[in-house]
Amino acid sequence: MLKFVKSHMESIDGIATYPMISLLIFFVFFSLLFWWVFTASKEHIKEVSELPLEETNQKNEQL
Template identity: 45%
Template sequence: MIKNSLSSISDVAIFPIISMLIFVSFFVMLGVMVFKADKKYIKHMEEMPLNED
């Protein structure tokens, strides 16, 4: 059933390529955000559960 419906779509091979590009770009952007993050802010958020304020 699924095989027949997918084979009827023209240019169906582009969908896995697009999904892989979205997946890779998301994790690349996430990695850039992590490495560019302010270290003071990360340290502050890390210590918040331990503070008794």
Template identity: 65%
Template sequence: MLKFVKNHMESITGIEIYPIISLLIFFIFFVVLFYWVITAKKDYITTVSNLPLDNENDTLL
């Protein structure tokens, strides 16, 4: 099965760029996420972390 897929993929021209693109998207996403976590303000992190425990805005339908 893998031999069939490998032979089929080798016949497609220009397919070698897709793994590089997916690796770049993956890497850039996590670099941006890491930057956002490092630069996030302490007040924002505290507010967001307390949201599940905040009972003031709970409404029953």
């Protein structure tokens, strides 16, 4: 089975570009995420982190 897959993959022209494209997408995504984490405003992060607590408080107030 593995021999069939290997021979089939080798027959595809340009197959070596797919791992490089995947690595590039991975690197760009995590670079942008890293940049966003360090440039996001502290007020926004605090507001978003308190959202689950606000929902719990609203439910308790309704009871």
